Amino acid sequence: xxxxxxxxxxxxxxxxxxxxxxxxxxxxxxxxxxxxxxxxxxxxxxxxxxxxxxxxxxxxxxxxxxxxxxxxxxxxxxxxxxxxxxxxxxxxxxxxxxxxxxxxxxxxxxxxxxxxxxxxxxxxxxxxxxxxxxxxxxxxxxxxxxxxxxxxxxxxxxxxxxxxxxxxxxxxxxxxxxxxxxxxxxxxxxxxxxxxxxxxxxxxxxxxxxxxxxxxxxxxxxxxxxxxxxxxxxxxxxxxxxxxxxxxxxxxxxxxxxxxxxxxxxxxxxxxxxxxxxxxxxxxxxxxxxxxxxxxxxxxxxxxxxxxxxxxxxxxxxxxxxxxxxxxxxxxxxxxxxxxxxxxxxxxxxxxxxxxxxxxxxxxxxxxxxxxxxxxxxxxxxxxxxxxxxxxxxxxxxxxxxxxxxxxxxxxxxxxxxxxxxxxxxxxxxxxxxxxxxxxxxxxxxxxxxxxxxxxxxxxxxxxxxxxxxxxxxxxxxxxxxxxxxxx
Amino acid sequence: xxxxxxxxxxxxxxxxxxxxxxxxxxxxxxxxxxxxxxxxxxxxxxxxxxxxxxxxxxxxxxxxxxxxxxxxxxxxxxxxxxxxxxxxxxxxxxxxxxxxxxxxxxxxxxxxxxxxxxxxxxxxxxxxxxxxxxxxxxxxxxxxxxxxxxxxxxxxxxxxxxxxxxxxxxxxxxxxxxxxxxxxxxxxxxxxxxxxxxxxxxxxxxxxxxxxxxxxxxxxxxxxxxxxxxxxxxxxxxxxxxxxxxxxxxxxxxxxxxxxxxxxxxxxxxxxxxxxxxxxxxxxxxxxxxxxxxxxxxxxxxxxxxxxxxxxxxxxxxxxxxxxxxxxxxxxxxxxxxxxxxxxxxxxxxxxxxxxxxxxxxxxxxxxxxxxxxxxxxxxxxxxxxxxxxxxxxxxxxxxxxxxxxxxxxxxxxxxxxxxxxxxxxxxxxxxxxxxxxxxxxxxxxxxxxxxxxxxxxxxxxxxxxxxxxxxxxxxxxxxx
Numbered sequence: 001x002x003x004x005x006x007x008x009x010x011x012x013x014x015x016x017x018x019x020x021x022x023x024x025x026x027x028x029x030x031x032x033x034x035x036x037x038x039x040x041x042x043x044x045x046x047x048x049x050x051x052x053x054x055x056x057x058x059x060x061x062x063x064x065x066x067x068x069x070x071x072x073x074x075x076x077x078x079x080x081x082x083x084x085x086x087x088x089x090x091x092x093x094x095x096x097x098x099x100x101x102x103x104x105x106x107x108x109x110x111x112x113x114x115x116x117x118x119x120x121x122x123x124x125x126x127x128x129x130x131x132x133x134x135x136x137x138x139x140x141x142x143x144x145x146x147x148x149x150x151x152x153x154x155x156x157x158x159x160x161x162x163x164x165x166x167x168x169x170x171x172x173x174x175x176x177x178x179x180x181x182x183x184x185x186x187x188x189x190x191x192x193x194x195x196x197x198x199x200x201x202x203x204x205x206x207x208x209x210x211x212x213x214x215x216x217x218x219x220x221x222x223x224x225x226x227x228x229x230x231x232x233x234x235x236x237x238x239x240x241x242x243x244x245x246x247x248x249x250x251x252x253x254x255x256x257x258x259x260x261x262x263x264x265x266x267x268x269x270x271x272x273x274x275x276x277x278x279x280x281x282x283x284x285x286x287x288x289x290x291x292x293x294x295x296x297x298x299x300x301x302x303x304x305x306x307x308x309x310x311x312x313x314x315x316x317x318x319x320x321x322x323x324x325x326x327x328x329x330x331x332x333x334x335x336x337x338x339x340x341x342x343x344x345x346x347x348x349x350x351x352x353x354x355x356x357x358x359x360x361x362x363x364x365x366x367x368x369x370x371x372x373x374x375x376x377x378x379x380x381x382x383x384x385x386x387x388x389x390x391x392x393x394x395x396x397x398x399x400x401x402x403x404x405x406x407x408x409x410x411x412x413x414x415x416x417x418x419x420x421x422x423x424x425x426x427x428x429x430x431x432x433x434x435x436x437x438x439x440x441x442x443x444x445x446x447x448x449x450x451x452x453x454x455x456x457x458x459x460x461x462x463x464x465x466x467x468x469x470x471x472x473x474x475x476x477x478x479x480x481x482x483x484x485x486x487x488x
Numbered sequence: 489x490x491x492x493x494x495x496x497x498x499x500x501x502x503x504x505x506x507x508x509x510x511x512x513x514x515x516x517x518x519x520x521x522x523x524x525x526x527x528x529x530x531x532x533x534x535x536x537x538x539x540x541x542x543x544x545x546x547x548x549x550x551x552x553x554x555x556x557x558x559x560x561x562x563x564x565x566x567x568x569x570x571x572x573x574x575x576x577x578x579x580x581x582x583x584x585x586x587x588x589x590x591x592x593x594x595x596x597x598x599x600x601x602x603x604x605x606x607x608x609x610x611x612x613x614x615x616x617x618x619x620x621x622x623x624x625x626x627x628x629x630x631x632x633x634x635x636x637x638x639x640x641x642x643x644x645x646x647x648x649x650x651x652x653x654x655x656x657x658x659x660x661x662x663x664x665x666x667x668x669x670x671x672x673x674x675x676x677x678x679x680x681x682x683x684x685x686x687x688x689x690x691x692x693x694x695x696x697x698x699x700x701x702x703x704x705x706x707x708x709x710x711x712x713x714x715x716x717x718x719x720x721x722x723x724x725x726x727x728x729x730x731x732x733x734x735x736x737x738x739x740x741x742x743x744x745x746x747x748x749x750x751x752x753x754x755x756x757x758x759x760x761x762x763x764x765x766x767x768x769x770x771x772x773x774x775x776x777x778x779x780x781x782x783x784x785x786x787x788x789x790x791x792x793x794x795x796x797x798x799x800x801x802x803x804x805x806x807x808x809x810x811x812x813x814x815x816x817x818x819x820x821x822x823x824x825x826x827x828x829x830x831x832x833x834x835x836x837x838x839x840x841x842x843x844x845x846x847x848x849x850x851x852x853x854x855x856x857x858x859x860x861x862x863x864x865x866x867x868x869x870x871x872x873x874x875x876x877x878x879x880x881x882x883x884x885x886x887x888x889x890x891x892x893x894x895x896x897x898x899x900x901x902x903x904x905x906x907x908x909x910x911x912x913x914x915x916x917x918x919x920x921x922x923x924x925x926x927x928x929x930x931x932x933x934x935x936x937x938x939x940x941x942x943x944x945x946x947x948x949x950x951x952x953x954x955x956x957x958x959x960x961x962x963x964x965x966x967x968x969x
Contacts, residue, residue, distance in 0.1 A: 087535040100534065107528050109535060208534040213766035241537050242768050318766060321566050324577030325532050329632070339625060340572055367568070367761035376763060 003149045003450070003486035006169035007032070012078055012226045015172065016119065019066065019077030026062035026077030026121060030055055033079035033123055036170045043488055044146045046165040048084045049092055050124035055079070058121045065119075072119030075233055080115055081165045081174035084125035085132055086217070087206040088112055091122075095208050096140035097130045099326045099333045099351030109206020110241070111175065111217050111234045118233045123171060126161030130353045131323065132182055132210040134158050135425035138416055139355045147190060148488045149451055153409040156186030156425075159220070163190040166220045169485030173221050173230050177207055179214045180311050181404075181429025184441040187220055188404035188454025191443040191484045193227040193471065194220050196429075198461050199436030200245035202231075203238030209322040211315035212243075214433050222484055224442065224472045228252040231464070250464040260473045261293035263466065266397035268458075269298045270305055271428045277447040278403035285401055285444055285455045288477035289470065299397065303389035306382040307431040312423060313366045313379035314434075319356075320363030326351060358419065387435045394460045399470050402428045404441040404454035428456055438464050442471045443483035452482055491693040492728065494721045495701075496650035496686055500663055502642050502673045503611065503681040504547045510610045510640035511538030511580065518679050522633035530638035532575030537767050542777075544640035545587070547672040548608045549773060549781035551642050552588025554670050554788050555603045559773040559781075562587040562607070564765040569758045573613035573632050581609035581643075583762045587771065593646075593666070594790040595658045596818045602647030611639040642672070648687065648698060653717035657710050660684055665789045665822060677709060684713055688720040690728060699724070700734040704748055706741045716741040720748055792821045799830060800839045816847035823854050831862030837869035845869065849886050856890030864889055868896035880952030881905040905953070913946060913954040917962045920945040932967050939963065 009015060009032065018024035037050055062072045082088065085095045087105035094100045112122065129139035137145040137160035147155040148168035155164040159176025163186035166174050176183045178196035187194025195218040202217045209215060219230030235249030267286050272279050290296040328334035328347030335346035352360070366375035393400060406427055415422040432439040438461070441454040455474055459467035475483075506516050512529035528536040549559055565583035586607035592600045613634040620626025644663065650656050664682060667673035675682050689701035704720055707713045719741075724734050738757070739748040773781075787795070796817050820826050825846045832842045842865070850857035868889065872882040877900055885899045920942055921928045930938045939960065946959045 085535075093534070095534075103534070105528075105533070105535065107533075107535075205537050206535040209767075211766075240539060242539050243766075317763060321568050321578050321761070321763070324568060324570065325534070325575065327570060327572075327577055329572045330531065330575065331533070340630070341570075344570055364761065367763055369759045369761075372761075372763075 003488060006485035006487045007036070008169065008222075008485060009172040011223065012075065012172060012221070012229050015078050016074055016076045019062065019119075020071060022066050024077070026059040026072075027056070029077045030059040030079050030121055030123070033171050036168070037123070040148075040168050040170065040488065043151060044148060044164055044168055045143055046126055046145050046161045046168065046170060047081070047124045048094055048096060048127050048142055048161070051091055051122060054091070055121050055123045058116075062119055062121065074118050074229065075115065075173075076119035078120045078173055079123045079171045080120045081124055081126045081162055081171045082112060082122055083128055083159050083162045083174075083176045085128060085177060085208040085210075086112055086125075086175065087208065088122065088125065091125065093125065093208070094142075095131045096128045096137075096142055097351065097353070097356070098141045099347070101333060103332045105206075107206065110203035110238045112206060114234050115175075120173070120233075126159070126165055126174060126176075128161055128176075129158035130356050131208070131319070132158040132177055132179055132215075133319070133355050133359055135181070135185055135422055136410075136412075136415065137161065138412065139353055141353055144412060146488070147409045148484065148486050149191060150409065151488050153411050153451070154189065156189035156405070156409065158182040158186075159194075160186045162220050163187055163192060163194065166190070166222060167192050167484035167486060168488065173219060173226060175217060175219055175230070175234070177210070177215055177217050178429075178433065179210050179216075179315060180433050181426040183218045183220065184404050184429045184439060184454070184456060185425055187441040188443070188452065188456075189409040191452030191454075191482060191486070192220055192222050193224050193440065193442055193475070193483075194218065195227050195231055195440045195468075196433070196438060197231060197235060197464060198245075198250070198438045200243050201235045201249060201438075201462070201464070203241040203244045205238055205240040209318075211318040212322060213318060214311075214315060224440075224468060224475045225253070225256055227440070228256055228468050250462055252464050252468045255465050255469055256472050258469050259292060260289050260470055263289075263294045263398045263470065264396065265289055265294045265296045265470065266299035266393060266400045267296065268304065268400050268402045269300050270302055271402040274403050274406040274428070275408070277408065277445075278406060278453055281445040281453040282401055282403050282455060285474055285477075289473060292473050292477070294470075294473075297397075299393055299400070301389050301393050303385045304431040307386050307434050308423065308427055310379040310382035310386070311426070311430045311434060312362070313375050314383065316359040316363030317366045317376050317379075318363065320360045320367065323352075323356065323360055355419070383434045386431050390431070390435050390437065390460065398459070398466050399463070400458040402456045402458065404428060404456040408447045408449065408451040408453060432458050435461075437461055438467055440467055440471045442474045442478070444474055444478045446479070446482050452484075490729075492690045492721075492725045493693045493695075494650075494652055494717070495648050495689045495691060495698055496653075496656050496717055497648035497701075498646045498650065498656060498659060499685040499687070500644045500646075500660065501683040502551070502644065502667050504544050504640040504642060504672055505674060506541060506543045506547065506640055508541060508543075509638040510541050510544050510608070511638055514638065516639050517635070518681065520635055522631070522635060525635045526637070530575065531634055538580060538765075540768060540771070541640060544608065545771065545777060546780045547640075547670070548587055548606070548642050549777060550670045550785055551644070551667065551672050552591065552606050553781060553785065554666050555588070555591040555593055555606055555644065557588035557591030557603060557606055559778065560585065560587060560589055561773070562771045564608075564768045564771075565762045566765050568761040571612065572630065573615040573634075573637070575613065575634060575637050579610060579612065580765055580768070582607035587773070593659065593662060595655065595662050596793060596814065597658070599655070601649045601659050604645045604647050606642050606644045609641050609643060611636050611641050613637040648689070648701075653714040653721070656686065656717050657714045660710060660713060662789065669788060670785055686713065686717055686720075688717055688724070689734070690721055690724045699728070700736050702734065702736065702748070703738045704741050705738060705751065706743075708743070712741055712743050715746060716748060719746065723748070789821050792826050793817050796821060796826050796829065796843070799833055800843060816843050819847040819851055823851055823857065825850055825854075825857055828857065828860060828862055828865060832866040832869060835863055835866035837866040838873050841869050841873060842866075845883075845886060849883055850890065853887070853890045859893070860890055861893065864893070864896055871896060871900065875955040875958055876900075877905055878947070878950075878952050878955050880947070913950055913959055914962060916946045916949045916954070917959065917966070920949070921966065931963065
């Protein structure tokens, strides 16, 4: 199956500019989005919910603001899709889990509020691996999302719905969360741009926690510039999140076109033993940047390989605690029992899927008395080693390059039976999650089967500006056919 | 026969008197309509995050300062266990890096109890089990009120330095007055704003190792604390004496039948899976926090007792009656009347008299005593010392001073308190000697105890108008004639 090009929205800046000036109505932009969703949603299943009615009211409100001379903001009239683990007031927020089915949050996540304040129109909630645990959306309780490039293949995960919605041209901008690669990996598999910001740059308030010390919200878009604008709108200090950095958000857009002249760029050789298409793409990316004036070298950072095992102790440990609250007492699913412990156990037994249960068990084990030092304690030490190794590398390099993923989009069911195989999808993306550093995936090439390949650009904490400059240069060097939107 | 020693360590949970909860802006109030002071954060709704209340940190540091603790860089941990009144099914608490460590508290008898730590944590909600005698497993259904969920607590953990039930009570009493004095707590045990758990063990006198301890819960009053410790010591001593082992366990105090019952054994205890709370950053007690914590904290009760005692130290007679004056000092400091006594003494009042009147008469009307003008109080005491008023008359005038205020001399005049002149009571003295020949002989033989009896007879005959000191002198002058 080969993907065909899709109708485009135009750049976000263009859309917002035309809506703000009144030459294009928010209602018209929204109609394009809703039409496309109607056309493809049955094949792709990107959404858990499409909030058509509310979106139309919001669009009318934006158009009204424009007519009355007010400025709706930098994303005026831009339709956006939100991963279904971002709380939306009065709109079901499920984490693609039966345990939260029917729950209506009484509040908006900070990110959602900032998007609304910027004039964006939320069109719906996108599918994900249950509680963001997975790399394919096959762990969704409501069925998987399909990759618009090849509907027999996964879109990646956990933010697969958000990635596929942008890749299929349903919305020009969407948001996901990234704990170990959940934005970057689906962005790579769907041929679009995905950005995981520095930990603390975007407020987590209202993001339903998977692993609190790793979770970070970020944008998906078809271009680096659109992703940069999406990031700028949601970034910045939030007093509701104690881990939010108390400083202005990094400025990204203004320097996007500054090029890579003189930048020192390191290709992480420890991640070159991946599939040959992905390896070739990274080498080609290095050549392209070199041609654009950067100084490109290979660098060995073997400590980064400690990331994967450390992550699969730390993230489940935090998750086992974060997911305790789904006990049937206050909200969501309740399966009754003769006493409260039985009710708790039945609710959790029926409400959680197998991968979530596996991680709760792994995390509970890792934190147990007598095992804490050997597992959680060791993993934290490994995390420190990863951070130190990055520090050393960034003395010599401004940014690092890796493949985003070890392989292109894989067929449904091909990794379900082997959790470790599935976990390996996050090999290259996990280290910067553990370090709290920013990372972006940019579509750069097509594989021999015609599937998109992403290059990951890594930068030190708060290095979003230089990271996105490099991403923009890669985008310029990449063939147009390597990125969405596409029509399945 | 082996003698056994009681070893007690106490864990006291104290709700802080903040306006809002520990991690959100909800009201921290007792007794409101259930589930009205709640929000996504204290309900632990998905996606919500805690933000630390700075005022609570200041109060926690203030408690630490009052307990002679060292403030430390601290972090929060998650204590994981399932319970319906805990919204997140974990409690945010402090574990191995608490905010206050290594302090001590001095009891009125001069003994010191070590404080291991005083750490911060959030309170849980409150469950009411309906039916089945109020126990969760027999109940028909349960109601949960989350108003209390997220209320800031400081848990004060003592070292196992307490050696009797009475000392345990004295410790909690003292701790409560300290917590109230710092403004950190209202100290109301009956409303649950102060909650006590006791770790009790016994060991042979002289042993250096501790015995196996049991933690006793559900101590809702000072009385139940004392009774429970006594019961537990008797139970454990009997077990040890009969050669049985004491099981480490948590026990529930039953006020009704006056005994403790096993709640759960060590093996059944939860594995809390503590790990650092990733939603909060480390807490560093910087200069600003420490200054705010120190602000408005006056001297603590122990120091105030020392000051008051030293004021009286010059009084030789007082030194011989150490116990009585110690009680009076404790009472006066508890009532916050120490400044009154000190001011009155500075204005020339007799220290012993000022202390006695404050501890007894003023204590009967604490509100009135607080409004008492120290100068008027001193003037009254000086009149009494000078023999212008009898003790009984002086107390009457003091009662009026406390209820209405005014000038003591004018009040005495209005009440017709003119001191009986000595010729009038000299005759009464002779009458009392004649009517009580046996007592008189004992008095002459040097029995000072009977002096109070003889004095009392004259005071009664004079209806309190005779000056006690002068009457005593009259008896004394007759003794050696």
